Amino acid sequence: MNAPAQSIRPHGPSAISLGSRFGAMLRRHTIGALILLLLAFVAGIEVARPGTVTPIWISNILLFAAPLGILAAGQTLVMLAGGIDLSVASVATASAYLMATHSSQGGSAAVLWGLGVGLLVGAVNGLGIAVLRVQPLVMTLGTGLMTEGTLIVYSQKLMASAPRVPSFIQSLGSGKVLGGVPIDLFAWIPLGFLVLIGLPRTGLGRLIYAVGDNREACELAGVRVWQVLFADYIMCGLFAAVAGLVIVGGTNAADMSLADVYLLPSVAAAIIGGTSIFGGRGGYAGSVVGALILTVLNSLLTLLDAPEPIRQILYGAIILLLAAAYTRLTD
Amino acid sequence: MSAPEILLAVNGLAKRFGAVVALRDASLELRAGEVQALMGANGAGKSTLVKILTGVFGADGGEITIRGRACRFRSPAEARDAGLVSVYQDPALVPDLTVAQNLRLARAPLDAARQWLTELGIADPDVGAFVRDLPFQTLRLIDLARALASDPSILLIDEITASLPADLSARIFAIVRHWRERGRGVIFISHRMAEVSVLCDRATVLRDGVTVGATETARGSEERIVELMLGYEVARAAADTAPTPGQPYGDAVPALEVNHLRAGRLLQDVSFALHPGEVLGIAALDGQGQEELFDCIAGVRDRDGGEIHSHGALRRFRHPADAIRAGIVLVPANRLQAMLPQRSIRENVALPSYGPLSRWGPIAMRRERGRVENAIRRLQVDTRAESELRRLSGGNQQKVMIARWLASAFKILLCFDPTRGIDIGTKRQIYALLRELAAAGSAVLLFTSELPEIRLACDRVIVLFGGRVVREMSAAEADEATLLRAAHGLVARREDAA
Known part of the structure; x- marks a missing residue:
């Protein structure tokens, strides 16, 4: 529809300010910008404490980032559809605990118990949000509390078999092979690739974005939106359950507040990575870098021996800054 | 005949959004006592031009002068203070506030707005009603009354008649003519050729972000405007869409x-x-x-x-x-x-x-x-x-x-x-x-x-x-x-x- 002959007319004040050109570049390469930020943090650590950044340090960062990365995968999936899942920490804890208390039944049965929790809570979330149309925030807050409470009741009834973390879960959560490659990467990388490739290249992935962008439009286009949301929350629950197994493998003790510290970072990793909390925009690649940034940040604050309140203030400030930057870039 | 005063002159306005050039070289001249149509195909840049004129967007280049004075608006409030007010395609009203609250939000004088509403045929307007409870047509009229209440010297109207019944359109036209008689200016965006030729004195046509011409809008100028809007070949090709005669269907199973x-x-x-x-x-x-x-x-x-x-x-x-x-x-x-x-x-x-x-x-x-x-x-x-x-x-x-x-x-x-x-x-x-x-x-x-x-x-x-x-x-x-x-x-x- 262009008139090509006259469209090429140079105009005097077409010089665009350097700022907006930089903005346009960032808009096109948000992941690149995030990676630069990550590298800046790593450089900051090396400057603050020279000699810290070694292959072992990098391997440890990856080891610690994996459970957060897996949780953030589920969180990203539901956030893209315009939701949020606040039950992921409780699900991860419950998954770890049930796995540990059923370890006497054999490794795979124990793991299935753990994943079963994720499936169940995910399905309940999906039912409430997709079919009964409860607000995701309210629904998952409720199911998270219920999961936690049920777990306490369960642990009190349980006298006989004390929770025991099987050795293969321990090595999953803390082991390394091939001279320093964390074993938990073997869980994170395949799952991560599945999400990374599945979101843009499968029908379900497209629908997750579409539902988050405009639910009514999806209905009009013949999409049964409840099916998409139901599947979405189940996937999130399963990712949380896997993350719980990795976490308990690292701590080797299934206590009742095992995964609590991961809840807000799982949301933060997605937001830092550019996933909109209103849905429809973002992706998992950003969340992966977001999870790495948060892990490195944690490591930096630990190195600096920062007290907990300072840590929280910095954490919050960085998330706010990045969220504000995104809003400016994308609107 | 002395040349009428130039109320508003726009020269070489340019605006891009990222890689998309919305306006390349838009120019326009509005005289005092003139109703001017702004026309162009979708995406030609009409709305962008209006939004720059009313301070919603800043321009990347070009200049705006009002009565010979160069202006640059950083917000709709600044444009309003300079006498430019617009009525948008979609009424800019907050659904969860009452009409009166909306008017106050826009700093429009309540009494004047009420008077204009009466003029527009809403006798005894209930300004305590919530905007979300009102039909779309009424919202457009309220939006117009809001604009009129601040008594602008240049009124910009974007596609207001698109979904209004004929009698309401007629009332709006009367007000537009009133504005002309008072020696003020109106920029009127519409796709309805008939309206434009009845109401407007001249038309400025945009294509791909460039002003391609300004023309008198006497009857018979429609084809000329269409040609300007589309470029010659496209206009010719689009005119060839005569309907085929209806066929008899007999006993065939209907779809x-x-x-x-x-x-x-x-x-x-x-x-x-x-x-x-x-x-x-x-x-x-x-x-x-x-x-x-x-x-x-x-x-x-x-x-x-x-x-x-x-x-x-x-x-x-x-x-x-x-x-x-x-x-x-x-x-x-x-x-x-x-x-x-x-x-x-x-x-x-x-x-x-x-x-x-x-x-x-x-x-x-x-x-x-x-x-x-x-x-x-x-x-x-x-x-x-x-x-x-x-x-x-x-x-x-x-x-x-x-x-x-x-x-x-x-x-x-x-x-x-x-x-x-x-x-x-x-x-x-x-x-x-x-x-x-x-x-x-x-x-x-x-x-x-x-x-x-x-x-x-x-x-x-x-x-x-x-x-x-x-x-x-x-x-x-x-x-x-x-x-x-x-x-x-x-x-x-x-x-x-x-």
């Missing part, structure tokens, strides 16, 4: 048969048959049950009574997915309902193909790309801003909504006012496409609020009034006057007595 359909408060009793290869027009004033009719057939809502048959089988749709599986697809009136604003053209077009559970798996990317490109090429969608649909112009968004169904298979296309607020060139393209689809064997049901357009696209028309069919006629009989009379229920003869 769609509706019997005594009833739904909600408005749709009382509607029956008709639609055949493959036919474009059936529906003409009606606002709120005669046409929304409910389309929603029932498309599976958006369930009917309260009556039957819908398609291709000989009785249907009951509980979800749009059911209708789509039966080959019935809907292009709704409001494209915001149907589009994914943050997603790409490609994802918008391909959306319906992922509805069924069996299509949740991996996407055949190359095949999808082929199908999508085919559809958007057929509709000549401007793809400069393809990565987010919200960055496209309204007309191009609407084309994408139609392309979505071209890319999947359908037998019956329901189009609800697909050309509302769309420029004349795009309109002709859409109507030509509907004819083409019908010629290829599809059945098309078309509601349009623009009565003169019925003859361009349809074989046959039914007129709804009070939720019932009051008149059926061939396209040849369906001139604007006849349709308008029937649509107002002013029809005496009706063949069947039932």
